[in-house]
Each structure stands twice: as structure tokens, then as C-alpha cells.
């Protein structure tokens with residue numbers, strides 16, 4: 110039995126009361142369950158007609174389970190017990206949550222930082238199976254990661270093809286390449302399910318099942334929940350949550366999400382991509398802001414913020430919310446939800462497309478991601494990315510781009526530049542920290558988020574690059590241009606060659622960062638680029654400087 114709870118208060122409750130009747134009149138829930146692609150307006154019809162497979166995927170997904178279990182057993186008899194997943198955004202975020210919640214090991218490789226990638230291929234390669242997940246089959250990060258890990262296997266005297274499992278859409282370049290090269294297994298996914306809605310398809314199930322997660326109950330809970338979410342009923346949690354996040358007036362477009370004692374690990378990062386990439390377009394959208402309990406955003410009441418607490422609905426003592434955490438939240442405009450992971454996946458997917466309908470956008474495309482990819486490709490083709498004039502202060506080089514609110518200020522030292530960036534955050538805006546570094550090796554950087562939130566008085570997001578480009582990146586460019594950006598890059602002692610490609614990882618990550626910074630600056634937003642010329646000294650200088658502000 111999957112349990113699902115949803116409690117709304119303040120503006121969230123008011124939005125549901127205002128919006129759900131209209132959704133019932135339009136029979137939104139039952140039409141969604143029937144794959145009605147007209148729910149999001151004429152402009153979205155074509156894409157929506159190819160993107161609704163996620164409401165009827167259970168039969169196909171269940172058919173995968175025996176194949177995945179069989180493969181896991183075979184690999185185990187060969188001593189292959191380490192699963193490395195190469196995939197970006199929707200191709201890796203769901204397995205990351207499924208495995209972390211199940212308490213099974215999965216190494217998610219969604220970085221192009223040379224230090225990070227070197228650490229992944231330098232560990233137990235002889236026990237490793239590589240899962241390469243890419244719907245399009247053409248994502249440059251994933252293709253590069255595949256080439257590098259397979260080369261490491263070959264260098265270790267291992268037949269890489271026999272240790273490579275592919276998840277992709279039928280006919281993709283990756284499907285073709287795999288057919289030619291010969292791999293251990295190819296799982297072709299349903300092309301009518303978009304990446305960020307693919308948690309319960311092969312993209313979520315294959316890596317997680319190979320890592321040992323229980324997939325039966327995940328699917329059972331999700332299927333049971335979808336039946337509830339398909340009812341044209343005033344208590345339908347999907348209609349209510351979608352109204353609460355997408356129907357507030359004025360729109361509370363910063364969704365502060367925190368875990369209040371739930372057993373689900375890392376669900377916020379998956380929700381972040383689902384909502385930011387689905388809604389952040391046409392100058393509107395919703396920005397998830399993932400915070401830990403007690404952090405600044407929970408102690409402020411702002412009229413453009415809605416707080417969501419993910420709770421443990423099964424709590425023994427009935428106090429489904431950890432009261433210390435709950436009491437720490439001062440706002441009265443809240444969403445509280447709990448339930449199993451399968452139930453939460455379905456709830457947020459339905460709520461996102463409900464919100465998309467209320468916001469008047471197409472929740473299935475990601476038009477602005479392409480602009481950053483194009484800029485990055487251009488820079489890769491260029492000799493050296495145009496870095497403009499930067500100022501060196503200790504171990505860092507500083508460059509201010511975009512809005513004159515920043516470029517016209519004193520950015521001659523790290524301290525003055527950070528102060529100018531904080532000043533440039535619009536009253537209705539946010540600050541985004543974008544760290545193109547090693548998310549397993551430089552975790553101390555994550556402490557910057559809460560400190561910068563205290564200093565700016567505004568919501569702050571933290572994303573590892575280039576991973577965030579497949580999540581909040583769409584919102585930064587396609588949503589309201591009220592962001593201010595702190596971009597962190599670094600040099601790496603050791604670079605990593607990408608076999609048969611005209612660039613190294615250091616060149617790739619540098620081009621991705623420079624391309625994204627340029628696109629954000631071209632949108633007239635302030636971008637402070639801090640390049641750590643010495644990785645560790647730079648991290649220390651940055652953390653110390655922020656602490657001193």
C-alpha cells in the first residue's frame with residue numbers, strides 16, 4: 110500500500126482552492142491519464158503528443174525487471190559488483206535517488222571535471238560495469254564519459270564491450286554505435302517519455318536494478334498512486350499540488366524544498382530538474398531551491414517564495430514532521446508532502462504538468478538548453494575560449510560579465526567582487542552558484558549556499574557544473590531574467606583525454622562554462638566568474654572570503 114500525504118497552507122492552499130475547480134471542469138486528470146495532448150495549448154500539441162508515455166508505462170517497465178535481475182546475477186558471478194552510470198539530467202537523477210533511498214551503491218558520473226572523472230576511473234575498474242544512459246544518444250558529456258571509461262577498461266586489459274550496458278531510445282546514435290561495437294546489453298526505452306519524466310522507465314530502472322534496488326515496490330506504489338491522480342476529484346493530490354506551485358497569485362516562483370525527516374534521500378535534486386526544466390521558459394517558470402533544515406530561506410517570509418517540506422508520512426509516533434525542523438519554518442505559505450518514492454515520483458510528475466498548464470507553457474521541451482550547448486560547441490571549435498579581461502587576486506582570477514550593476518562596480522578583489530554581486534541580486538531575484546568542480550572532492554563549496562543566502566537575503570541555488578545545465582540551466586535562461594550568477598571554474602593538475610575527440614575534459618568543461626556565462630550575460634544578467642587558478646588554495650580563499658563578508 111503506497112501512502113501519499115499532501116497538506117497545503119496559506120497561499121498554497123488558496124491557490125488550490127482557486128484553481129482546482131477549473132481543472133475539474135476541464136477534466137484535466139482523466140484527460141491526462143488518457144494521454145490527451147491538447148491540455149497545454151496548440152503550440153505544445155506536437156511535442157506533447159510524443160511525450161505522454163509516462164502515464165502508461167507500467168506493463169513495459171515490469172517486463173524489464175526479470176532481464177535486469179538476470180543481468181545483475183550474471184555480472185555478480187563474474188565478480189562485477191560496481192555500477193558506474195554515465196548520464197546527465199533525467200538520465201541519471203532518478204537512479205541516483207532510487208539507489209540512495211534504497212541504500213545501494215551507484216556511482217553517478219555526470220561530471221566533466223577531470224579530477225572527478227579521474228577518480229571514478231581510478232577505482233575498482235576491474236569490478237565495474239558501465240551503464241551509459243542517454244535518450245538522444247548525442248549528449249556530449251555522456252559520450253565523453255563513455256569513451257573515457259571504456260578506454261580505462263581497455264587499458265586494464267578488460268573487454269570494455271562486455272562491461273558496457275546501454276540505455277537509449279531506438280535508433281539513436283548511441284543505439285547505432287552500440288550495435289556496431291557490440292555491448293553487453295542494450296535496453297531501448299520508450300521514445301514517448303521525455304528524460305525528466307523517465308524515472309520509472311529503463312532510464313530509472315536499469316542502473317538501479319543492477320545496483321540492487323527493489324524495483325517491484327517502486328512500480329507498485331507508482332501505479333497505485335497514478336490511479337488516484339487520474340481521478341477528476343477535488344481531493345486529487347496532483348491537481349492540488351500542481352495548483353499550489355503553479356497557481357499562486359502573484360506567482361511564488363521560488364520553490365524552497367527541504368527534507369523534514371523523510372526516508373527519501375536526495376529527492377530534491379530530481380524534483381529540481383523536473384520542475385525547473387519543465388517550467389522555466391517564456392519568461393516564467395518555477396525555480397526549486399534545495400535547502401537543508403534550519404537554513405536561511407526557512408527563516409524568511411518572502412512573497413515570491415513557497416516552502417515545501419518532504420516529510421515521513423509513516424512516522425511511528427504520528428508526528429509526521431520532525432517538529433524541531435517544522436518549527437524552524439516561519440512562513441505560513443507551505444506545502445507538506447510525504448509518501449513512498451514511487452508515489453512521490455508520480456505526484457510531482459503530474460503536479461509539474463498541471464503547473465505547466467496553469468503557467469501557459471509547454472512542460473515537455475527545453476529550448477534554452479540548446480543555446481548553451483551551441484555556445485559551448487562554438488568555443489570548443491575556437492582556439493581558446495574568449496575569457497576577456499580578468500583580475501588576479503591571490504589564487505583566483507576574477508571576471509565580471511553582463512549587467513552593468515556588476516561590471517560597473519568595483520570587482521578588483523574577490524571581496525569587493527562578491528559584495529558587488531550580492532548587491533546586484535534583484536529584489537525579486539535569486540543568486541545561483543554554479544560550481545564546475547569536483548562534487549565528491551570539493552563538497553566544502555556547498556556551504557557557500559546558505560552563507561550567500563544570509564548575506565543577500567534572497568534564495569540561493571547551488572549546482573555542480575555541467576550537471577545543473579540539464580536542470581536549473583533551462584530556468585536561468587528561459588525563465589524570468591532576475592538571476593545573479595557566481596560561476597566557479599578551476600584548472601586541473603591532470604587533464605583527461607577523450608578518445609577520438611578533438612578536445613580534452615579540461616577544454617570541454619571550460620567551454621561549457623564559458624558558453625553558459627556568455628549566454629547569461631547576453632541576457633543582461635550579472636555573472637561573476639571566479640577561476641580558481643590553484644584548485645585547493647582557491648577553494649580555501651573563496652570559502653574564507655565569503656565567511657569574512
Ligand SMILES: O=P(O)(O)OC[C@H]1O[C@](O)(CO)[C@@H](O)[C@@H]1O
Pocket residue numbers: 197198199200242243244245246247248251304305386475478578579580
Ligand atoms: O538523455 P539525454 O538525451 O542524454 O539527455 C540528458 C538530459 O539533457 C536534456 O536533454 C537537456 O538538459 C535533459 O532534458 C535530459 O534529461
